[in-house]
Amino acid sequence: MTTDRDDTDQPLRLRIPEPARGQHAPDRVRYISAAGEMQKPALDEKVERVALMRKQLVRVLDDEGRAVGDWAPDISVDEKRRGLRNMMLVRSYDARLLRAHRQGKTSFYMQSLGEEAIACGQQQALLPGDMHFPTYRQQGLLISADYPLVTMMNQVLSNEHDPLHGRQLPVMYSSKAHGFFTISGNLATQYIQAVGWAMASALRGGTEIAAAWIGEGATAESDFHAALVFASTYQAPVILNIVNNHWAISTPEDFARGASATFADRGYGFSIPAIRVDGNDYLAVYAASQWAAERARKNLGPTLIEWITLRVGAHSTSDDPSVYRPPEETEQFPLGDPIQRLRQHLEFLDEWDEERHVALQAEVDTQVNEAFAEADSHGSVKTGDVGSARTMFDDVFAELPRHLREQRDRVEELS
Amino acid sequence: MSRKISYVQAFNEAVRQEMRADETVFCAGEDIGGFGGVFQTYAGLQEEFGEERVVDTPISEQAIIGLGVGAAATGSRPIVDIMFMDFICVAFDQIVNQAAKMKYMFGGSATVPLTITTGGGGGLSAAAQHSQSLEALICHIPGLKVVHPSNPYDMKGLMTACIREDNPTIMIKHKRLLGMQGEVPEEPYMIPLGTAATLREGADVTVVAWGRMVNEAFDVAEKLAEDGIDVEVIDPRTLQPLDSETIVESVRKTNRAVIVHEAVRFAGLGAEVAAQIQEEAFDYLDAPVARVAAPFSPVPFTPALEQHYQPSAARIEQAIRDIVARPGA
Ligand SMILES: Cc1ncc(C[n+]2csc(CCOP(=O)(O)OP(=O)(O)O)c2C)c(N)n1
Ligand SMILES: [Mg+2]
Numbered sequence: 001m002t003t004d005r006d007d008t009d010q011p012l013r014l015r016i017p018e019p020a021r022g023q024h025a026p027d028r029v030r031y032i033s034a035a036g037e038m039q040k041p042a043l044d045e046k047v048e049r050v051a052l053m054r055k056q057l058v059r060v061l062d063d064e065g066r067a068v069g070d071w072a073p074d075i076s077v078d079e080k081r082r083g084l085r086n087m088m089l090v091r092s093y094d095a096r097l098l099r100a101h102r103q104g105k106t107s108f109y110m111q112s113l114g115e116e117a118i119a120c121g122q123q124q125a126l127l128p129g130d131m132h133f134p135t136y137r138q139q140g141l142l143i144s145a146d147y148p149l150v151t152m153m154n155q156v157l158s159n160e161h162d163p164l165h166g167r168q169l170p171v172m173y174s175s176k177a178h179g180f181f182t183i184s185g186n187l188a189t190q191y192i193q194a195v196g197w198a199m200a201s202a203l204r205g206g207t208e209i210a211a212a213w214i215g216e217g218a219t220a221e222s223d224f225h226a227a228l229v230f231a232s233t234y235q236a237p238v239i240l241n242i243v244n245n246h247w248a249i250s251t252p253e254d255f256a257r258g259a260s261a262t263f264a265d266r267g268y269g270f271s272i273p274a275i276r277v278d279g280n281d282y283l284a285v286y287a288a289s290q291w292a293a294e295r296a297r298k299n300l301g302p303t304l305i306e307w308i309t310l311r312v313g314a315h316s317t318s319d320d321p322s323v324y325r326p327p328e329e330t331e332q333f334p335l336g337d338p339i340q341r342l343r344q345h346l347e348f349l350d351e352w353d354e355e356r357h358v359a360l361q362a363e364v365d366t367q368v369n370e371a372f373a374e375a376d377s378h379g380s381v382k383t384g385d386v387g388s389a390r391t392m393f394d395d396v397f398a399e400l401p402r403h404l405r406e407q408r409d410r411v412e413e414l415s
Numbered sequence: 416m417s418r419k420i421s422y423v424q425a426f427n428e429a430v431r432q433e434m435r436a437d438e439t440v441f442c443a444g445e446d447i448g449g450f451g452g453v454f455q456t457y458a459g460l461q462e463e464f465g466e467e468r469v470v471d472t473p474i475s476e477q478a479i480i481g482l483g484v485g486a487a488a489t490g491s492r493p494i495v496d497i498m499f500m501d502f503i504c505v506a507f508d509q510i511v512n513q514a515a516k517m518k519y520m521f522g523g524s525a526t527v528p529l530t531i532t533t534g535g536g537g538g539l540s541a542a543a544q545h546s547q548s549l550e551a552l553i554c555h556i557p558g559l560k561v562v563h564p565s566n567p568y569d570m571k572g573l574m575t576a577c578i579r580e581d582n583p584t585i586m587i588k589h590k591r592l593l594g595m596q597g598e599v600p601e602e603p604y605m606i607p608l609g610t611a612a613t614l615r616e617g618a619d620v621t622v623v624a625w626g627r628m629v630n631e632a633f634d635v636a637e638k639l640a641e642d643g644i645d646v647e648v649i650d651p652r653t654l655q656p657l658d659s660e661t662i663v664e665s666v667r668k669t670n671r672a673v674i675v676h677e678a679v680r681f682a683g684l685g686a687e688v689a690a691q692i693q694e695e696a697f698d699y700l701d702a703p704v705a706r707v708a709a710p711f712s713p714v715p716f717t718p719a720l721e722q723h724y725q726p727s728a729a730r731i732e733q734a735i736r737d738i739v740a741r742p743g744a
Contacts, residue, residue, distance in 0.1 A: 016466045107540050107718075158717040166717035169542045185544035186502060187474060220473030221505070248474060250450035256473045324450050381540075381717060389723035396712045407710045411723055 017254035028246055028253075029308055029334050031055050031262065031276065035062035036069025040287075041273075043295050050273040054264035057276050057308060060283040065344035073287040077351045083124060083282050084342050084352075085360060086144040087116040091339065092361075092368045093139065093149060097156050100372070101317045105380035106156045110171045112137045114280070114312030114330070115245055117338035120144045121285030122211065122241070125293055126179070129208040133181045133194035136171045137243065138213055145178045149368065153375035161378045165391050188214060188221035191240075195227045198238035198296070209296040211239040216263055216306075217248020220256040224266075228304075232270040235301035239292040240272065242304065243279065245311035250324040267304035279307030280335040282342040308335060417600040423593045425567035426456050426532075426586075429574035430494060432603045434464055437492060440578060443470040443479060444496025444532075453498055454534055454593055476502050480509035480531065484583075487529035488517060492578060499545045500535035500587060503553070514583040515558030530577045535563070535587040536626055536677055538725055543713035546721075548626070548678035553585055554655040554687075560608055561655040563587040565629045567597035569652050572606030580608060589626045611658035613665070617647035619739050621665040623688055624675035625651055628726060632675050635731045644739055654684060662688065663695040670701040671738045675731055680708035701743035707734045 033056045041050050060072050067073075094111035101109045112119065119140025126132075132141050142152060154161040156170040164174065174182030181197070184190055194212030201208045214224060219242055231238055242263045246253045257263055267274025273295070277288040285307070292303035310333045314321045346352030393400060393408040400408075420428070434440045441464075442457060448471035451458030461469035472479050476497055483495035497503050503510060510531070517525045537546035554561050560582055564570040570588075577584040614629065615636050624632040629650040636646035647665050651658055666672045672692050674685035689704040707726045715721050 014467065016470075158719075162717075166720050167543065167713070167715045169545075169716055172542075185542060186505065217474050220475040220478070222475060222477050248445075249453065250446045251471060251474075255471060258473075318453075381719075384717070384719035389720060392710065392712050392715055392720055392724060404711060411710065 015259070017252065031057055032334060033057040033059060035059040035066075035281075036072070038069065038071065040070035040291065043291070043298060044300050045273070047271050047273050050275065051268055053275045054262055054268060054306075055276075057278055058284050058288055059278040059281055060287060061281045061341050061345055065341070065348035067283050067345060071284060071287045073283055073290065075286065077346070077349065079124065080282075080342065080346060081351070083120055083286070084339065084346065085364065086120040086124075086140065087282070087339050087342070088360060089364045089367065090116045090120065090140045090143050092364045093143060093152075096368045096372050097153070098317070100157065100380070104382050105376065106158065106170050107381050108170050108317055109156065110136050110316045111313045112139055114337065115243065115309045116140050117282040117285050117342070118241075118243060118279045118307045118309060121282050122239075122289040125286050125289035126209070126211065128179065130211065130293075131179050131181055131194075131197055131208065132211045132213065133190035133197070134183060134213045135187075135190070135215055135218070135243075136169075136183055137215070137245075139171070139173070142173055142175065142178055142180050145180070147173075147175055147178045147180070149371035150374050153372055154378060157375055157378070157380040159375065159379035159383075161375070165394070187218035188223040190214070192223045192227040192230065195230045195236050195238055198236040199230070199234055202234075202237055207297065209237040209239070209293060211241060213241045213243065215248060216242055216244040216246070216253045217251060217256050219263060219266065228266065228270045228272060231302040232272050235299070237296035237299070238302045239289065239296060240267070240302055240304040242266075242306045243309065244306055245309050247311045247315070247325070249315045249319060250321075262306060264304060264306040272302050272304050274304035274306070276306045276308060278335055279309035280338040280341060282338055283345070310335070416602075417598045419596050420567055420599050421593065422564075422567045422570050422588070422595045422597070423454065423456050425571040425597075425599050426574055426588060427458060427460070428599070429571045429578070429603070430457070431460060431463065433575060433578040434460070434468065436603070439490060440492045440494065441468040441470065441486075442494045442496065443472050443482060445472055445474055445479070445498055447471060447496055452496060454588070454590065456532070456588060456593075457496065476506040477509055480506040480514065483529045483531065484509055484514045484517070484527060487514075487527045487583070488525050492528045492530070494530045494532060494578060497531060497533040500533045500549055501544050501547050503531070503533060503549065510553065510559070510583075510585075511556050515556045518582070519558060526581045527583045528581045529583040530580070530586060531583070532586045532588060534590045536589040536591055537714050537721060538591045538627065540716060540718050540721060541590075542716040546714040548676065550587060550654050551678055551682060551684045554684055558583065559655060560584045560653065561587065562608065562653050563589065563626045564652060565589070565592065565626055565650050567595060567599045569606060569612070569650075571599050572604050573608070573652060575603055576605040576608050579605065584608070587626070591627050592630075606652065608653045609656040609658055610653065611649050611651045611661040613647065613649050613661065615646065615648040617645040617669065619645040619669055620671040620673060620735055621647045621649060621662070621669045622673045622675060622731070622735065623649045623651065623662055625654060626677060628675045628677055631726070631728050632731055635728050635735065639732065639735060644735065646735060657688070657691075659691050659695070663692060666692050666696045667699045670699050670743060672700075673705045673707065673731070673734050673738055675707045675726055675734075677709060677725060679711050680706055681711050683708050702738050702741040705734045705738050707731050
């Protein structure tokens with residue numbers, strides 16, 4: 001040490017993210033590129049050249065509903081209509097189950113309002129056999145994979161047909177057959193599992209890829225960073241999705257992002273190509289997912305995608321956002337609503353109109369209501385029709401050991 | 416002066432008063448700032464003390480505990496919050512291998528006056544990863560102190576003691592007791608760590624229970640009194656260090672003991688209490704020590720199942736009746 005400390009040294013200070021002081025910029029989305037502005041890199045483009053994309057935004061749909069630029073995907077009108085239908089189905093599904101919560105038929109629900117395009121669009125770009133490692137806000141993956149709505153609802157209602165036997169939280173579905181890994185209540189754990197699954201697929205010489213999902217808030221967890229190390233080291237065939245919906249319960253995205261410009265920045269230090277994509281633009285979601293999936297399938301390694309969107313609703317039914325959130329936020333959100341935007345595009349193509357839209361809305365609502373009526377006929381958390389206490393001991397281990405069989409018998413005596 | 420406030424308010428008041436009295440106390444955790452914490456335990460504190468002393472953090476339990484350890488070792492008195500007790504597992508290295516052992520490994524020259532607060536317990540239909548009672552895991556670690564108050568009065572006194580304590584402490588707030596009302600003095604006070612409370616004196620059997628279970632046991636005891644069964648109810652309040660003396664003395668008097676906890680029975684803290692009773696009061700026992708606890712399976716989600724999972728008043732009552740029915744020696 002060379003010199004003594006001197007009294008005139010500045011006292012140290014911390015940077016506290018602005019929103020902690022109640023200063024929400026009305027427009028919180030940074031780096032909004034124009035639709036079509038960004039070039040689509042070759043699948044094996046050097047990571048240094050993709051690097052600029054982390055401070056830009058891939059967008060396909062312009063304000064008039066035109067699909068413009070390199071990233072505009074080559075998909076049929078039918079596929080676009082299917083995307084529209086899937087998103088509307090998810091929204092209708094969420095609305096019905098929120099109502100079920102108010103009716104006391106489920107004790108807990110989490111909706112994906114405003115974020116539907118991301119899960120629905122990515123699902124359409126992947127193949128059967130690929131595996132998603134979702135969070136609780138990707139019901140769109142299951143619904144787009146035609147998982148039966150009734151089965152989902154049976155779980156949300158915790159009735160006797162709940163496929164998870166009343167053990168797991170209502171929205172934490174799992175279905176191996178539909179490429180939907182079981183959801184963890186502890187955040188971020190799925191991220192590294194997805195990388196492990198992808199590594200195993202490669203070790204087996206398989207052709208299936210994995211898609212990891214995480215909210216922007218949960219990227220602060222160590223699992224996220226560890227997953228990036230492994231994905232980078234082994235060039236695992238995985239899509240690393242970050243859904244930046246700007247909120248983690250009451251905490252604005254600024255906290256997890258820190259002083260970095262974007263979440264896509266996180267990929268850079270790991271030499272993982274990272275892009276930012278308009279998550280409310282179904283066509284951009286599809287195109288970017290497709291690009292990342294193809295990279296993985298061609299052994300070109302992981303891709304990180306930061307999806308920009310907005311959590312329009314509350315965090316969950318246990319949360320009241322009015323105490324921390326500016327009311328005008330949804331209205332001022334510059335990326336609009338995913339359903340409206342795809343609808344506008346189809347209308348621009350003259351492939352859609354008001355009449356058809358109203359008819360489709362009625363159709364999905366009917367589908368949801370019919371499914372709900374069926375699920376409800378099997379009971380709900382209100383009627384407590386879930387399996388008997390003896391099922392508590394099933395599946396703790398692969399086999400039922402003797403000491404658990406004895407405990408099961410004792411519980412039966414008591415109940 | 417004392418008045419009725421809730422368990423949450425008692426927690427909040429302890430933190431507020433200690434923060435006013437001691438500038439080195441600060442809090443950090445997920446959603447604790449403007450939002451006041453998902454259970455409102457930190458409500459209004461950021462308003463009074465500012466963002467530098469009530470720090471909203473990114474979602475990283477490892478970093479939250481780690482920052483607490485670092486800050487505590489350099490002279491602050493941090494209070495760090497882990498939303499659900501289940502998530503301490505995410506930061507277990509910081510708790511078990513770092514906070515707990517630092518004084519010892521630094522040859523005694525480090526102190527770690529860290530308080531970790533967390534929401535524990537079930538009964539809220541929150542499923543296997545948001546409902547656990549993991550006290551046995553942390554009580555097993557030399558260097559940590561663990562408290563689990565069952566009422567607002569104990570909450571304030573124990574939380575104050577935790578903040579003033581020079582060792583790392585873990586305060587388990589029971590999620591089902593947050594709204595519980597009780598008489599709490601306005602002025603600051605401490606309940607010394609490691610002192611049990613005898614909630615009810617009785618001659619026939621000793622029930623040792625903590626958290627929400629001790630309140631259940633108390634109600635059962637009152638009911639059994641009508642049938643002439645005289646139950647002594649002990650709430651250890653601090654689980655580490657455990658006030659074994661009060662427990663053993665009681666059992667020497669009643670000759671029978673039932674231990675009740677929400678955690679799974681196998682290797683739960685009840686096993687330790689039972690072992691200590693037989694070591695210290697073997698010759699006084701008229702019956703084997705009984706335990707009422709959860710089965711060896713994860714906590715289920717639905718209320719219909721969880722109600723079978725959690726020890727109920729009926730099961731506690733049955734265990735007490737069974738043990739007093741055994742002929743004495
Ligand atoms: C390990 C862990 N820490 C904290 C929580 C509590 N928690 C649940 S959701 C959530 C916010 C997550 O926000 P984000 O990752 O942005 O996802 P979003 O809810 O926006 O989809 C928090 C803090 C948890 N479930 N697990
Ligand atoms: Mg979020």
